[in-house]
Amino acid sequence: MRVMPWLHCLRGVVGRELLRFLHQRSRFLAALVRPLVWLFVFAAGFRMALGVAMTEPYQTYILYEVYIVPGLVGMIQLFNGMQSSLSMVYDREMGSMRVLLVSPFPRWYLLVCKLLASTLVSVVQVYVFLAIAWAYGIQAPAMGYLYLLPALLITGFLVGALGLLLSSFIRQLENFAGVMNFVIFPMFFLSSALYPLWRIREGSYLVYQIAALNPFTHAVEMIRFAMYERFNAEAVAISVAVAAVLLVLAIVGYNPSRGMMARKGS
């Protein structure tokens, strides 16, 4: 098959996702308000209680707000990835997933297009958030914002593939809310998003070990280092590897007839 039709397919899926995103202003607002509340309320309060000593990749002592921003970037992507899988479960029930799947392109390609589309939506959210943070005074080096982009793409695929994988195993929409609690919150809290690993270690060695194993920790560190113009090879390698494995599992495990089957056998 020629290359152009494949690109048209990709453009179509990405374009639709962005259009839908533009139409769902409340979703955009919610995606933005969540990290901003953390930044303005939670971090501002913690600032007094918790200073962060000099730690890589930062060159000086930093305020807690500065520390927490990369974690909140990860959080935006985590929520977006899960929400987009939720919408795939929803789509599957509502039938628009069928429209996607009657396309003659191979299923793996359609899923990759879909994941890239939701990742790009999260990238838009992240940059809007970072612009607000910039205005608030949390400013990374200019080039850092560019180096961040590939890190965001990797993280987007990681969480998106995870969401897709979960959605393949969740038969009903109702169960998804529970999984959100059992996936999003543990992943976020048991990571270096809110506190540096060495700080967690002082508190609890067990939590530290879990956080060190958590792929989200490595994604957040990859984002943190990229923002400050540094390349954290270990974090990037782990994030890429986990994203690749999850992607393969999600594609292999994706079964479009799930969810539909349980309800109607007509």
Add this chain to the structure above:
Amino acid sequence: MSEANDAAALALEVGGLSFAYAGRPALDDVSLAVKAGEFVVLLGPNGAGKTTLFSLITRLHDRRRGEIRIGGFDVRRQAVQAHARIGAVFQQPTLDLDLSVMQNLAYHGALHGMSSGEAKRRALVQLERVGLADQRRTRVRRLSGGQRRRVEIARGLMHEPRLLLLDEPTVGLDIASRRDLVEHAHRLCAEAGVAVLWATHLIDEVRPGDRVAVLHRGRLLADEHGETLTARLGVETLGEAFDRLVGGKETACE
């Protein structure tokens, strides 16, 4: 397979198809063939297996026994070619309500590998055919149920399929819209040479001259022209023929 063979092949060929949901049989040894330009009504009560059959043809479900070919292409081994020849209108509405008619159609065109110019050109041709070209910039949410269905038909035909599948497309429509839609689909068959498989549980959607395939509890009980069927069973109407076939327990709606 060459294009010449493609044109000569049956639009749809289903052979010895069986499928079960978690051990419960949904289709049992179904065989069905539809020629180019033929209009076949797949008639059966709710739960007969119509949607299952469509899901297998569009490869939404895949664990099955038997064979399915579209225009001569096996849907499993030659999925790309087979899928490119199917247009489908599903039972549930599948349009994006917040997007315009044209945006919905352009998305479908892209999914079939068309450039955006090509997709718009083809979409316009199909929208004119269903009489909705003026509404192309309207958000789907503002269209009536009948108009939405026509948009879905236009969408299903954009890539010029050999076979158009319609799964109870008149559900939720008023009588006039239903009649229009049935007529429109017949015209398509006659004018464009598209093979149509029209699933319904409504007997009055069968027109004289239509071939009727009666599906009941996953089995194909009859597959012939309406007139032949009534004559064979010695009854006056298709309704009686249907009752006779399914044992009178589950009646399709008149």
